[in-house]
Amino acid sequence: DAMVIQNPRYQVTQFGKPVTLSCSQTLNHNVMYWYQQKSSQAPKLLFHYYDKDFNNEADTPDNFQSRRPNTSFCFLDIRSPGLGDAAMYLCATSRDRAGGTGEQFFGPGTRLTVL
Amino acid sequence: QQQVKQSPQSLIVQKGGISIINCAYENTAFDYFPWYQQFPGKGPALLIAIRPDVSEKKEGRFTISFNKSAKQFSLHIMDSQPGDSATYFCAASETNFGNEKLTFGTGTRLTIIP
Numbered sequence: 001d002a003m004v005i006q007n008p009r010y011q012v013t014q015f016g017k018p019v020t021l022s023c024s025q026t027l028n029h030n031v032m033y034w035y036q037q038k039s040s041q042a043p044k045l046l047f048h049y050y051d052k053d054f055n056n057e058a059d060t061p062d063n064f065q066s067r068r069p070n071t072s073f074c075f076l077d078i079r080s081p082g083l084g085d086a087a088m089y090l091c092a093t094s095r096d097r098a099g100g101t102g103e104q105f106f107g108p109g110t111r112l113t114v115l
Numbered sequence: 116q117q118q119v120k121q122s123p124q125s126l127i128v129q130k131g132g133i134s135i136i137n138c139a140y141e142n143t144a145f146d147y148f149p150w151y152q153q154f155p156g157k158g159p160a161l162l163i164a165i166r167p168d169v170s171e172k173k174e175g176r177f178t179i180s181f182n183k184s185a186k187q188f189s190l191h192i193m194d195s196q197p198g199d200s201a202t203y204f205c206a207a208s209e210t211n212f213g214n215e216k217l218t219f220g221t222g223t224r225l226t227i228i229p
Contacts, residue, residue, distance in 0.1 A: 004158075040222070040224075041222070042204055042219035042221050043159065043204075045216060045217070048216065090159070103149065103161055104161070105161075106158030106159050107158050108156075108157055109156075109158045
């Protein structure tokens, strides 16, 4: 089945220790998104890629970086995690941009704990 | 102007009853309105979506009602079941403007009691 896969599902890191979360997709979608979702809140968009075109949200901290080496994979790097970065991180994809259905397909998420 | 306001924050409905969640938006450029269902520990999954050229869309027990002039849309879950207990997010995006960023509502935690 075509899907969005996130690894690991649970990640524990120490305060200030860099961490990388990964996302892969078999949907061959052009657009990939990273969201942060804290408990009982809506997902908050951090950035998205349209192909290799990177789009950062204005309020995304510099501590968060992303890489998309190819269509299938996208990484979220947190350079110096703070306690406030503990959250569920969701990867999503969509097929296209203009004129698309707008549907986003979400992965299961990575739960990040910062000690 | 980019906000989507969602209510109620939480909802408890008896099994077999109708669950109703409401959303309102201000950006008239929004042209795609999905509802996502999220179970604890899982990513959101698309439940049903509507475009502003229709006033209602029904899929099984789930119906979206859309009021373009009032800039409001709502999700109705008929014959609510315990398995429907989840958090529901409405969202909106401007697909025709080359911007597929979803603006999410704040979420409604739905609990169906036997």
